[in-house]
Amino acid sequence: xxVPDTVRPARIKDVAALAGVSLKTVTNVVHQRxxxxxxxxxxxxxxxxxxxxxxxxxxxxxxxxxxxILTLAVPRIDEPYLGSLAHALIAAATPRGYTxxxxxxxxxxxxxxxxxxxxxxxxxxxxxFSAIALDPQHLxxxxxxxxxxxxxxxxxGSSADYVxxxxxxxxxxxVAHLLGLGRRRIAFLGDQPGRPTTVGAARRRGxxxxxxxxxxxxxxxxxxxxDRFTRQEGEELAATLWRxxxxxxxxxxxxxxxxxxxxxALRRLGVTVPDDVAVTGWDDTIDGCYSSPSLTxxxxxxxxxxxxTLDALSRRVDGDRSEGAxxxxxxxxxxxxxxxxxx
Numbered sequence: 001x002x003v004p005d006t007v008r009p010a011r012i013k014d015v016a017a018l019a020g021v022s023l024k025t026v027t028n029v030v031h032q033r034x035x036x037x038x039x040x041x042x043x044x045x046x047x048x049x050x051x052x053x054x055x056x057x058x059x060x061x062x063x064x065x066x067x068x069i070l071t072l073a074v075p076r077i078d079e080p081y082l083g084s085l086a087h088a089l090i091a092a093a094t095p096r097g098y099t100x101x102x103x104x105x106x107x108x109x110x111x112x113x114x115x116x117x118x119x120x121x122x123x124x125x126x127x128x129f130s131a132i133a134l135d136p137q138h139l140x141x142x143x144x145x146x147x148x149x150x151x152x153x154x155x156x157g158s159s160a161d162y163v164x165x166x167x168x169x170x171x172x173x174x175v176a177h178l179l180g181l182g183r184r185r186i187a188f189l190g191d192q193p194g195r196p197t198t199v200g201a202a203r204r205r206g207x208x209x210x211x212x213x214x215x216x217x218x219x220x221x222x223x224x225x226x227d228r229f230t231r232q233e234g235e236e237l238a239a240t241l242w243r244x245x246x247x248x249x250x251x252x253x254x255x256x257x258x259x260x261x262x263x264x265a266l267r268r269l270g271v272t273v274p275d276d277v278a279v280t281g282w283d284d285t286i287d288g289c290y291s292s293p294s295l296t297x298x299x300x301x302x303x304x305x306x307x308x309t310l311d312a313l314s315r316r317v318d319g320d321r322s323e324g325a326x327x328x329x330x331x332x333x334x335x336x337x338x339x340x341x342x343x
Contacts, residue, residue: 190254
């Protein structure tokens with residue numbers, strides 16, 4: 001029997017015809033079922049190889065109810081931390097048989113809504129989601145029907161799990177480090193007061209508590225909110241902060257990107273880091289490693305975060321819709337040149 005036209009992809013019926021078997025027999029071989037004679041299995045496998053047959057993803061999904069495809073939905077993939085996170089997730093997902101697709105939502109509500117609902121019609125098993133635009137109530141509602149794991153913001157009362165470092169505790173460690181260096185007029189850049197479950201708000205709470213326990217009066221003028229954790233926003237906000245208060249001697253930034261932008265602003269204003277103002281960040285990004293001075297930061301154990309995220313999402317894909325849990329992963333303070341002792 002001649003090989004079918006190779007202009008189009010081979011179909012299962014072509015394999016069956018070439019091997020001289022039924023469609024069901026080809027299906028049994030593709031799914032590695034034991035009820036196929038050795039000689040028959042050999043003929044089918046040879047036909048598959050000769051035709052370069054690729055089983056239909058849709059067909060496999062109908063058979064198993066799964067696509068083994070996950071999506072990582074983030075505002076921007078060009079941010080260093082999110083790129084490193086994607087790499088860690090893909091490395092952890094591959095041995096589990098998952099493929100991870102990446103969707104850059106741009107923080108647009110309509111794109112985030114599609115992600116939160118599991119990309120209907122696209123055969124996605126579950127979504128690892130960093131949302132910045134959606135209302136938490138919407139996320140809580142859709143989490144009962146869409147397998148979701150959240151990064152960045154926790155949504156209490158939902159069926160979406162949350163995986164992160166202990167943001168409040170890590171902030172306390174940063175402030176304790178600065179206090180130990182003799183810094184006392186410490187500002188915070190990156191508060192997100194409108195959404196108390198965000199990382200910025202949690203880190204600000206840790207900042208407040210550590211200063212309070214040290215007996216240092218909190219100054220609202222030294223806490224600056226940030227809509228986006230970008231280099232540009234860090235530069236603009238730090239410049240405004242310094243022009244309003246020349247007495248600050250340390251700046252706790254809620255992300256490395258804010259910190260890198262802040263150091264640029266301080267340098268342009270003639271302020272020396274760390275002699276005049278110590279600066280710290282979060283995320284241990286490549287920007288911070290190679291900035292001058294290099295940046296003190298909080299590093300997340302990304303391989304552990306990736307494994308915990310996939311563990312949680314697998315349970316949701318399997319149908320678990322119980323109330324979402326929080327999974328805390330390790331972190332460490334990485335001290336570099338941007339925070340050294342006074343004088």
